[in-house]
Amino acid sequence: MNNLKVLIVEDESIVAMEIESYISSIGCIVTDIVSSAKEAYTAVEKEVPNLILMDIYLEEEIDGIEAASILKKKYPQLEIIFLSANKDEYNIDRAINVDPVSYLSKPFHRQELLAALKMAKHRLNKEEITSDNKEEEIRLDHEFVFNHRTRMLYCYGEFIHLTKKETLLLELFIENKNNIVDFYSMETTVWSDSFVNVNTIRTLIKRLRTKLKHRFIETLSTQGYIFNIQENKDEDQ
Secondary structure (H helix, E strand, C coil): CCCCEEEEECCCHHHHHHHHHHHHHCCCEEEEEECCHHHHHHHHHHCCCCEEEEECCCCCCCCHHHHHHHHHHHCCCCEEEEEECCCCHHHHHHHHCCCCCEEEECCCCHHHHHHHHHHHHHHHHHHHHHHHHHHCEEECCCCEEEECCCCEEEECCEEECCCHHHHHHHHHHHHCCCCEECHHHHHHHHCCCCCCCHHHHHHHHHHHHHHCCCCCEEEECCCEEEECCCCCHHHHC
8 A cells, every 4th residue: 555645535533533544554645634525626736646535425515426526527547435424325326427446334444445445556556557558559550569668569459479589679670660770780689699690580580570460571682671660640740
């Protein structure tokens, strides 16, 4: 739970303090404790948390579900755990529309809260990885995508297995896309600790070409190869 930033929105001060004491003891960072929707808006503006522990029944006309819905529209990355002393079907259905991590009925055990916090942490980590992956992906064409961080190649979303040398060669090509890559560059990048002849390099090129459906790699006689990626004109406009 380390570094999980949590805002507690709870109008029962004793309950709020008990929650704060427990989640702080397991490594969460409590950004604030408030008792109304208005205070919650102000608290989030000051410091955006990862997660809000939101009591459904608050001290205003706007309840926790409506407050969470408003906050999620402005801060879609927020995760919500609802707290409620009631289990009425109407509010449960309303809460579901906000897509919360969990809905805990008060009084709840610490293990229940811990389980909900772990689920929130897992969801946040998954969203972060997805976001990072998108930023680190390079689209080769309408079928092929290469992810720099994971060093994985995909075709229509299906993983394409590459050997270590094939991966190194593809990374070299992508780094120098639309420019000539000579034999010396390939040799020193892919076979940094040993000497290889031109035929060995050509064999590796052939294997990679096959996995790329014979696209992208163009032979330039004795100069080397060029990895052609056409820029998406629609994205540039």
